[in-house]
Amino acid sequence: MVGARPNFMKAAPVMRALAESGQAQQLLVHSGQHYDFNMSDVFFQELGIPAPDFNLQAGSGSHAQQTAEIMKLFEPVVLEQRPDLVLVYGDVNSTLAAALVCAKLLVPIGHVEAGLRSFDRTMPEEVNRILTDQVSDFLFTPSRDGDQNLAHEGVAPEKVHLVGNVMIDTLIRMLPKSQEHAMRDLPERFAVVTLHRPSNVDDLAWLGAMIQTLEEVSHNLQVLFPIHPRTRQRLVEAGLGNGRDNGLRLLKPLSYLEFLALESRATVVITDSGGIQEETTYLRVPCLTVRENTERPATVEAGTNVLVGRSLDRIRSEIARILAGNTKQGQVPPLWDGCAARRIAEIITTRC
Numbered sequence: 001m002v003g004a005r006p007n008f009m010k011a012a013p014v015m016r017a018l019a020e021s022g023q024a025q026q027l028l029v030h031s032g033q034h035y036d037f038n039m040s041d042v043f044f045q046e047l048g049i050p051a052p053d054f055n056l057q058a059g060s061g062s063h064a065q066q067t068a069e070i071m072k073l074f075e076p077v078v079l080e081q082r083p084d085l086v087l088v089y090g091d092v093n094s095t096l097a098a099a100l101v102c103a104k105l106l107v108p109i110g111h112v113e114a115g116l117r118s119f120d121r122t123m124p125e126e127v128n129r130i131l132t133d134q135v136s137d138f139l140f141t142p143s144r145d146g147d148q149n150l151a152h153e154g155v156a157p158e159k160v161h162l163v164g165n166v167m168i169d170t171l172i173r174m175l176p177k178s179q180e181h182a183m184r185d186l187p188e189r190f191a192v193v194t195l196h197r198p199s200n201v202d203d204l205a206w207l208g209a210m211i212q213t214l215e216e217v218s219h220n221l222q223v224l225f226p227i228h229p230r231t232r233q234r235l236v237e238a239g240l241g242n243g244r245d246n247g248l249r250l251l252k253p254l255s256y257l258e259f260l261a262l263e264s265r266a267t268v269v270i271t272d273s274g275g276i277q278e279e280t281t282y283l284r285v286p287c288l289t290v291r292e293n294t295e296r297p298a299t300v301e302a303g304t305n306v307l308v309g310r311s312l313d314r315i316r317s318e319i320a321r322i323l324a325g326n327t328k329q330g331q332v333p334p335l336w337d338g339c340a341a342r343r344i345a346e347i348i349t350t351r352c
């Protein structure tokens with residue numbers, strides 16, 4: 001089951017590995033949480049994900065509405081198809097909705113990217129992570145901290161499988177191809193920005209202050225900002241919806257290959273995304289995360305990620321440091337090696 005943009009690059013390698021095993025019949029359900037062409041279809045095309053067998057078209061809404069709608073639409077599919085296992089990915093509302101449906105129908109659940117914790121329950125994703133893990137039967141973790149978090153929460157160790165990072169499987173497979181999709185007029189040095197978390201974009205005063213800082217930064221370093229639909233709406237509400245003519249370029253949401261081409265060549269990435277913290281660590285590209293915490297501590301401890309919190313001064317000073325050539329040297333965490341999905345497929349096909 002998939003639903004939102006960050007699910008697609010995680011499901012693609014797992015579906016491929018299960019198909020290659022020849023031992024599993026698969027059905028793909030798309031909740032429809034993300035539905036725009038450039039938030040969904042383009043990822044299916046580029047990543048070679050088969051068309052969904054079921055598209056629930058649940059769409060947007062409040063958290064309760066969206067989660068409930070997905071549950072109502074997903075339950076009959078599970079009742080009719082009677083799967084031996086349902087795989088859910090990451091921490092979006094579709095993940096928890098599908099997991100709750102299966103838990104009540106006593107259908108086994110595999111959670112890919114289990115165990116991550118920001119310890120910040122104001123994030124909707126943290127609630128989704130904790131609850132999905134509690135009802136899952138197979139918990140596939142990307143890094144050791146995930147295993148430790150699950151142990152602290154009393155999850156039985158035999159349910160937990162440290163397999164590595166499936167998002168990095170996709171990155172490794174697609175990186176060579178992505179280079180054909182680089183924007184033509186890229187300067188030698190540039191920054192890439194993505195912001196979409198409610199904590200950053202729903203506070204219009206803070207969003208405005210960040211845009212102003214990015215405009216300042218863009219006098220020295222071109223800033224490319226592909227804009228998530230939620231952020232686009234907020235910028236329009238704040239009267240900031242038009243791209244400025246200087247170095248700050250506001251772009252539509254990019255495809256997987258277009259974004260990877262940018263990210264892999266960037267001088268610095270400024271983000272509040274989860275997956276981008278991991279991708280920049282793998283690519284050894286400096287990353288400034290505009291959050292107070294992260295559920296992906298390996299990217300800070302081993303990788304190139306720096307948490308700048310809600311500090312515009314910190315963003316300015318970190319960028320100055322990076323432009324002076326003083327960048328954090330990162331390591332790639334263990335098992336982020338392109339083989340995580342194969343490990344998952346092996347576990348599933350031997351135990352289910």
Ligand code: UD1
Nearest residue numbers: 004005006033034035036039060061092093124125229230
């Ligand atoms: C969701 C996930 C978030 C993930 C992000 C990646 C949850 C709680 N949040 O946030 O963890 O990092 O996806 O993108 O599940 N919209 C469109 N077109 C679309 C989808 C959404 O215009 O295809 C607009 C709608 O106005 C919608 C808003 O974006 O109300 C937010 O979408 P939603 O799915 O609720 O959450 P995201 O912010 O995308």
